[in-house]
Amino acid sequence: MDNKTALAAALAVKTGLEAAELAQWIETPPDPALGDYAFPCFRLAKALRKAPAAIAAELAAALPLPQGIARCEAAGGYVNFFADTGAFASHVLSRVLREGERYGSSEIGGGRSVCMDYSSINIAKPFHIGHLPSTAIGNSLYRIYNHLGYRSVGINHLGDWGTQFGKMIVAYKLWGSKPVPECTVRELVALYVRFHDEAEKNPGMNDEARAWFKKIESGEEEAVGLWKQFKELTLAEVGRVYERLGVRFDSFAGESFYEDKMQPIIDDLKAKGLLKLDDGASIVDLSAYDMPPCIILRSDGATLYATRDLATAVYRKETYSFVKSLYIVAYQQALHFRQLFKVLELLGYEWVEDCEHVQFGMVSMAEGTLSTRHGNVVYLDDVLDAAVQKTYEIMEEKSPDLIDKRAAAEAVGVGAVVWGVLYTSRIKDTAFAWDKVLNFDGETGPYVQYTHARCCSVLRKAKEAGSGFEAGAIDAALLTDSASMALLKALDAFPEAILAAAEKNEPYLVARATMDIAAAYNKFYYENRIMADEPALRAARLALTEASRSVLKTGLYLVGLQAPERM
């Protein structure tokens, strides 16, 4: 039993209230000098007809202190409790050392599936900074859910269908100068932009594009061949970016995959009387729910985004029998998902409760919105390259003797970019700015990675000097100075942060908990000489360093960063 629940149990006996409820009242005082846990008595005042301060004083005097709590005192309307620091230090340290890099993991997922739709790029379009939030958030949640015992299913719902591929074919046949596999995505994009320029003068080109897309749909050999080549080329190229980011997927089933899976849904909607004709289009009327109608079929009979997403949702349920299905998509599409989920509900699918639109804010540029067509884009590759390059320069200056400089620079440069996305709550809009991306000081990925490398360095040097520790034989009472205690508290808070991150689908909670540990370690490092002369003290501090190292590595991993041992 941890201190909080033990306290709640003791308070329950004294107050006659539910321990579970009391546990929620217990909070952490703003200043550690006030205590480690606080119980506010204000809510009891009315029922007991006494002043909160008087209640606090009485409780402080009469409460039998559970094991793990050394003392308590009344302060205003609060009872403040002080943990038995030695016992707390021992408890946290031994748990972290025992669980190692699995610290904070759990079995609550029970192997059940959680589907996550993230990144979801368009074929033959550049992978730009606008794609980063979905990719990074999805990748982090993928790791977090797995850490909690779920089976994450990462899905890249490819935008690989539609008339834009007819346009691509027209443009390629007109201006393409080499076989598709030898092109780059940037060259394809240039063709696409040129198509739009020319089509403005020559609208007939749009008809031609539609005709070519029809050929793809009907399986005409040349059209399908080109379409496949565009797709393969894009996936190969973007695959390299995913590799840099450490991102993986279990499925690339995208729009084309669902082409033949929509009819059953349409039939089902008809059978349940939900479909109605309006202005030539087939819609589901959602006015009863204060929403515009969900359009299922265009007036020309073509399917739409919503049609495909209905089929997709059902397919995922049938294929993966998920307990959660997450759509990591920008908030612009909030209405679409509300409509989608409502239609699924009207179809009678109770599991729609388990579907969630995990939305995030927009990425913009100082010059305005990102636009491939207008050339106002920043390619993610360029951003990563710049960050890695700058990292490399810093390393040449600060760690000239580093052997594996290239690999370390890659890990740190990419980490800086990813961390920046995952350090704030999802909903915030971000304006892309080079100087922000290329800042490695303060609350950044490199700071945490640096701290990890610092731990590694200390442990390495200790080993060289023949110093070590035995996990079972640490005198944790030697770690009760304020810096050590602050570090132990930060380590203690880590598992809860992971749970909260999964519950809210907010990776920043893990990032911040990890940052707290790094900051606490740096302070601990500064204030305490780890390689102390006294052997027991040295062993205890080395043990705390090892505990910090492993949790930093886990925290970095959970937000998608590497943890180099030297930098």
Place this chain on the structure above:
RNA sequence: GCGCCUGUAGCUCAGUUGGAUAGAGCAACGGCCUUCUAAGCCGUAGGUCCAGGGUUCGAGUCCCUGCGGGCGUGCCA
């Protein structure tokens, strides 16, 4: 117009689900490397928590109104 989101230090953001004196980082200024990685640590300065009401022992946090910003609002995704 209507709907959703958002507003905290010059900038970027936290704020334990209503608790004690509102916290970090960046930028600015000052200090600390012949002890384990200075991508670090310490200090100074910086606040009408958008405004006004309300709820109560207590509001940055909950409710209402207004203002500013973003997004969306029937055949794109």
